[in-house]
Amino acid sequence: MKDYLVKALAFDGTIRAYAVRSTEAVAEVQRRHAMWPTATAALGRSMTAAVMMGAMVKGEDKLTIKIDGGGPIGSMIIDANAHGEVRGYATNPQTHFDLNDQGKLDVRRAVGTDGLLTIVKDLGLRDFFTGQVPIVSGEIAEDFTEYFVVSEQVPSAVGLGVLVNPDNTAKAAGGFIIQVMPGATDETIGKLEERIANVEPISKLIDRGLTPEEILGEVLGAENVEILDRMDVTFTCNCSRERFGNAIIGLGEQEIQAMIDEDGKAEAHCHFCLETYEYPKEELEGFIREIRSES
Missing domain, CATH: 3.55.30.10 (Hsp33 domain)
Structure with a gap:
């Protein structure tokens, strides 16, 4: 059933x-x-x-x-x-x-x-x-x-x-x-x-x-x-790569640059479904360019 x-x-x-x-x-x-x-x-x-x-x-x-x-x-x-x-x-x-x-x-x-x-x-x-x-x-x-x-x-x-x-x-x-x-x-x-x-x-x-x-x-x-x-x-879990990516962008350029300098990547972990999303250096750099283009 x-x-x-x-x-x-x-x-x-x-x-x-x-x-x-x-x-x-x-x-x-x-x-x-x-x-x-x-x-x-x-x-x-x-x-x-x-x-x-x-x-x-x-x-x-x-x-x-x-x-x-x-x-x-x-x-x-x-x-x-x-x-x-x-x-x-x-x-x-x-x-x-x-x-x-x-x-x-x-x-x-x-x-x-x-x-x-x-x-x-x-x-x-x-x-x-x-x-x-x-x-x-x-x-x-x-x-x-x-x-x-x-x-x-x-x-x-x-x-x-x-x-x-x-x-x-x-x-x-x-x-x-x-x-x-x-x-x-x-x-x-x-x-x-x-x-x-x-x-x-x-x-x-x-x-x-x-x-x-x-x-x-x-x-x-x-x-x-x-x-x-x-x-x-x-x-049903509504987490997604895009949703977490937007959250990272929301942290701002300085915080994203720190992620690149310290770890060379970022990871996001969903507490509900335990899915993990990885964002390599190139993608983080793209987030920074996106922030600069909108400022």
Whole structure:
């Protein structure tokens, strides 16, 4: 099954819902960064939340999420957009601990609880929205729930899960976001709270191979759900040789000349996909000529 996301309404349009299968995207990041299990669970949950939040923006808008709880994994940076594209990395991808008291990967210990969850939405035309909340759990799902309530004033329930194989590869990943909209009755909210309290853990739903539609059916009741849209989800990195080249030009003539004098070349390394781009002396000299021609 390919990764994909669904958008839905429930209970006569008073509940907004998203669900996603993100297994392949998380597996790609694990493979590229040779991530250890606890780090895979932490970053995988974060990417899963990010791709659903990306589905909430429009057109060419995008968002960047930074999670830094002061734990051993360091910072996690995730980018997502309205087209189902997501990428991410952790400062210390080789982070792992023994299972916690519940027999699960100890994401809280890896992430830490002394720090911030920051979300920057790039809405185009130099218009940015920044929301920031203290990390309350380190388990990721609870932290995104806190963000929605505090920063966006939208009562929400977030479920995120990642399962890792014995060989460290990602086995399954996915999640849901349920949001209460204006007009929801106390009766609807009561039903919703009861269903969410009694639903199986998201990791078990994913392990059973449920589709995003079926996940929402489990959480909300299939008879209450109206699917609005479906979107493919992929790990996508937008780095390129040209993009990094423009960044080098932006450093200015003096800095580029120093690269030539000291190393005879320049290298650019993408933190997200780990691609490396080399710029030989001749190309750097061409950048200098380009700068001079425009001055």
